[in-house]
Amino acid sequence: MDSQLDVLKALRQTRHDWLNVMQLIKGNLALKRYDRIDEIIDQVTQQSVCESKITEIKADSVVYFLLTYNWFSNKVKLEMDVAGDVFSLEKDEVQLLRLCKQITEKLTEGSSSESENHLLLTFLFTDDECKITFDFQGHLHIEDQEWDEMLADSNVKLVELVENECVIVASFLRS
Template structure:
């Protein structure tokens, strides 16, 4: 963060997100939907744990980008999960950031606004490498153009690739240096 204004903006967004969770819980309490309260709490706890793990991977540029992505109201929601033991990924941050931003921009440009769209990024941490999986669900447009652009971004590094109108799933492995 470069200024107090930036810090206040981050705090404002974070407070807004937590107030939404609290309002959901309050509404379910009024409706006596205790099962839904437990579900909302479990989702909030899991999200906070994933945010904590992401923040501890020593990739501040990637972390800030992902943690604030939904605040800019993109045409799809982004969610992430971090699986495995937290490790230092600083040595691959630049390469990781380049891929994450490029893929996110391609999905922004090729998703339809007619449907709800969602991107799940899964960080699978292994002792010697990271597998990052992109799982887009929703509606995609101009599939041939998207496939060409994704292949260019991935440069044949993906270990699996699937593209259909309703989804795009691929994984990329990064060796820790």
């Protein structure tokens, strides 16, 4: 029964998201802002391509977390980009899910609800590794040492941390 309810919830959320896109298009059509309509269609297309590519990592719990993240978080908006030839991250699924949850939770806790907060999650696949960049833009109140536990993992690096930006990069080797 839970799986049926999950499917219904996913369908409801997807329908809501598509209705929002249609309202944006309809509003811009009424304003004769055809260039903005093109932008909206391009954004939705790019998002759909990325969502399709991310499912190819074969780490179902990670894919589920990422694809449903915006349904449950209003404080930080997650966007994704996927580049390169995608390969399986199934062997790293537990570690990757833990990392995604830790980073998003810390950014959500440390971000201000008074500002727009965006997290761009980029998966860059090369021949021998996948580099995942967490690039947060918004208003953030986190000290360097708050990341220490997570950064103890040798494949995770804090690249930048300032009031309005936080960049973390993690690497996963191809098996």
